[in-house]
Every structure is written in structure tokens, then in C-alpha cells.
Amino acid sequence: MARGWIPRKALWSVAVLVGIVALLFGVYVLYSLWGPPSAPVLKWDDSEVGPEVSLLQDSPADSGLVLLRQRYGLDELVRGASDDLERLRRIVDWVHGQWEHNGSNVPSRSDPLTILEEARAGKQFRCVEYAIVTAACARALGMPSRVLALKRKDVETAKSGAGHVVAEVWLRDRGKWVFADAQFAAIPVLAGVPLNAVEFQEAIARHSGPLSLGPDWSGKQKRFYLRWVAPYLYYFDFRLDQRFFVERSEKRPGLLMLVPKGASQPHVFQRRFPIRNCTYISNPRIFYPRMDKQ
Numbered sequence: 631m632a633r634g635w636i637p638r639k640a641l642w643s644v645a646v647l648v649g650i651v652a653l654l655f656g657v658y659v660l661y662s663l664w665g666p667p668s669a670p671v672l673k674w675d676d677s678e679v680g681p682e683v684s685l686l687q688d689s690p691a692d693s694g695l696v697l698l699r700q701r702y703g704l705d706e707l708v709r710g711a712s713d714d715l716e717r718l719r720r721i722v723d724w725v726h727g728q729w730e731h732n733g734s735n736v737p738s739r740s741d742p743l744t745i746l747e748e749a750r751a752g753k754q755f756r757c758v759e760y761a762i763v764t765a766a767c768a769r770a771l772g773m774p775s776r777v778l779a780l781k782r783k784d785v786e787t788a789k790s791g792a793g794h795v796v797a798e799v800w801l802r803d804r805g806k807w808v809f810a811d812a813q814f815a816a817i818p819v820l821a822g823v824p825l826n827a828v829e830f831q832e833a834i835a836r837h838s839g840p841l842s843l844g845p846d847w848s849g850k851q852k853r854f855y856l857r858w859v860a861p862y863l864y865y866f867d868f869r870l871d872q873r874f875f876v877e878r879s880e881k882r883p884g885l886l887m888l889v890p891k892g893a894s895q896p897h898v899f900q901r902r903f904p905i906r907n908c909t910y911i912s913n914p915r916i917f918y919p920r921m922d923k924q
Contacts, residue, residue, distance in 0.1 A: 667853070668856065669835040669860040672890040674766035674828075674889040678913035686882055686918070688769060694778045694875035695770040698742055704771055710851060714773065714801035715824050718810055718817060719844070721767045725812040728763070729754045741874050757795045760812040764797040767872050768810075774921040776872050778809075778827060783863035785896045794862040798826060800921040807918050814855055816843040828888070830915045831863035865889060866894060867908070882888050883907040888917040 688695055699705060708717040712834055732754035737745045742763045745755060749842055758777075765775035769894060778798045785792040796811040801824065808824040810817050818825045819842040822834050834856055843852055867887035885908040889895055895910045911917060 642725045650720050654875075667856040669831065671835045671894065672828075672864070674914050675891045675912040678911060678914060678916070680911045680913055681769045681886075681909060682918040683886060683916060683919040684870070685774070685921075686873055687774060687776075687875050688766075688875060690770055690772045692875060693822055694741065695766065698746075698766060699770040701743075702746065702767075708771060710845065712861060712917060714803045715808070715817075715819075717771065717773070718768060718799050718801065718808060721771075722764060722817060723815055723844075725760055725764045725767065726815040731760075731813055732756065740878075749869045757811075757813045761795045761797045762874065764810055765799070765872070768797070768799045769874075772800070776868045779867045780827065780862040781860075781867070781896065782861045782901070783864045783893075785865060786894075786898050786901065788900055790900060793857065796827070798868075802922065803921065805920065811859070814843075816847075816855060817858075818843055826864060826918060827866050828917070831860070834860050834863070864893075874918055885909070885919065886911065888912065888914060 640819075651717075661682050672904060690699075693847050695782070695791075704721075711717040711720060716848075717883065729749040733756050735754055735756065737748050737753070737755060737759060740759075745759045745763055748758075749755065761777045765777050768775040774796050778796050780794045780796065781794045782788065796809060796813075799810055800805045800806070801808055804824065807826040808817065809827045809830050818830045818833065820829075820839055825833060832838070841852070841856070843855060847855075865887060869881075869884055870884040870886060871882040883904070883906075887910050888911050889910050891912045897905050899905055
């Protein structure tokens with residue numbers, strides 16, 4: 631037998647093995663691109679007793695919100711809307727189109743009027759600013775709202791990219807809070823019911839059924855967004871003082887964070903930013919107060 635010669639049977643075995651590996655890799659890639667997003671089923675403590683949540687918000691009659699409504703024609707924007715969900719959809723679509731996302735740029739001031747003025751001048755902003763403007767527009771139209779921070783499980787150890795910011799808006803005719811991400815023009819709806827952030831996470835984790843994010847979303851866009859947003863739906867928090875036209879130094883301190891049952895309570899954001907004045911709870915019922923009682 632000549633040195634270096636490989637039996638045909640061995641070559642065939644190698645070829646089969648390579649083919650199996652290639653097939654498995656192809657299946658993995660296809661599943662990654664087209665399969666359902668992966669997310670853990672989070673556990674909560676519905677029996678937990680905690681603080682009564684009282685949000686401090688601007689009144690729709692506040693001069694800043696009145697100016698916002700008038701300057702940007704918000705009454706006309708929602709005119710003829712059949713319900714609060716359609717009003718929110720119109721707000722989210724409008725805010726989505728005001729600037730292109732830039733994760734590094736910040737406005738000179740964090741109020742919605744300044745953000746929109748600077749966006750009209752060509753500036754681009756972060757997810758934070760999309761959330762602020764969405765919440766402010768909803769509130770200007772009489773819909774209670776809040777800016778909601780989402781944090782990944784590795785929020786304390788990640789160097790960057792550990793958080794995302796959206797709005798949640800109280801729909802009076804539905805009697806519930808609803809998640810609104812104007813950066814992507816996303817409002818999750820399952821079987822006709824709009825979802826809050828915790829419900830959205832559960833729907834992704836349990837593959838509860840076909841989620842709608844908006845009328846113009848393609849299947850590819852939806853798969854990308856669900857995969858992208860799922861890791862951020864782990865910790866949820868908001869500031870108790872949600873006023874937009876008050877200096878930061880004058881705002882009431884306090885943060886409420888919803889933590890999955892049994893999970894650690896984060897005290898630092900991305901290794902270097904302390905999380906202060908935070909109350910930690912694990913009961914979504916506390917985290918989602920009914921605004922028709924406030």
C-alpha cells in the first residue's frame with residue numbers, strides 16, 4: 631500500500647460526517663433566523679405586599695403639554711380614532727417618524743419640546759427620547775403614561791447595551807397599561823389585546839400565539855424585533871416622578887423596579903452607574919396600578 635493513500639471507505643465516512651455537520655449547522659442557522667425567539671418563563675410573586683404606587687405626572691393642562699399639543703397638532707393627529715389603542719398607534723407612528731435613531735446623541739434638555747425642536751433641526755436621538763416624546767404626547771391628550779426602562783439579566787456586568795427604554799400608556803377604555811416602543815413603531819397585541827411589558831415578555835416566552843406589532847410589519851421585521859427585544863424584558867423599572875417640565879434637581883427621588891421572583895436585585899447599571907433610591911418588588915399587580923383610581 632502506497633504511503634499517504636486513504637481507503638475509499640474512510641473518505642466516504644469523512645464525507646458523510648462533514649455532510650451531517652453541514653446539515654446540522656444549516657438547520658441551526660435557519661432556526662436562528664426563522665425560528666421562534668427564545669426567552670425564559672419568568673416567575674412572579676402575586677402574593678407580595680408592597681408600596682402603593684402613586685405616579686407624579688404633568689397635568690394635560692400644564693403649559694408645556696398644552697404647547698406640545700398645539701404646536702404639533704396632536705388633536706388633529708388622533709381625530710377620528712375609534713379608541714385609545716388607535717390613538718396610541720397614531721402617536722407611536724408619528725413619533726417614530728420624527729428622527730432616525732442615534733444611540734449616542736442626547737438633547738440639550740430632556741423635555742419633549744426640546745427634543746422635537748432639535749430633531750426638526752436635524753439631530754437624532756436614543757430610545758430614551760422616543761419614549762419621552764411618546765409618553766408626553768399621550769399625556770398631552772389625556773392618557774396617563776410613563777417612561778419605562780427595560781434591563782437585561784446581565785445589567786450589572788455588561789459593559790454596554792444592557793438597557794432599552796420604551797413608554798407605557800394607560801388605555802382608559804381597556805383599563806390597562808400598554809407597551810409602546812416608538813423607536814421601532816411597535817405595540818404588541820395578542821388576540822386583539824394590547825400587552826404591557828410583562829405580558830409581552832410572557833407571550834414571547836410561552837409562544838402564546840401570533841403577536842402583532844403593527845399593521846405594516848413584515849414577518850422578517852417581527853422576528854428580528856422579537857429576538858432583539860426579548861433579552862431586555864427581564865428587569866422593569868420607572869421613576870415615580872414622571873413630570874417632564876420640572877428640573878431634575880426638583881424631582882421627587884424614587885425608582886420602582888420589578889424583579890423576577892428569586893432573581894438578584896441589581897444595584898449598578900453596566901458596572902459603573904449606581905442604581906439609587908430604588909424599591910424592589912416582584913409583584914406585577916403593584917407595578918401596574920390602575921390609573922382610574924388615581
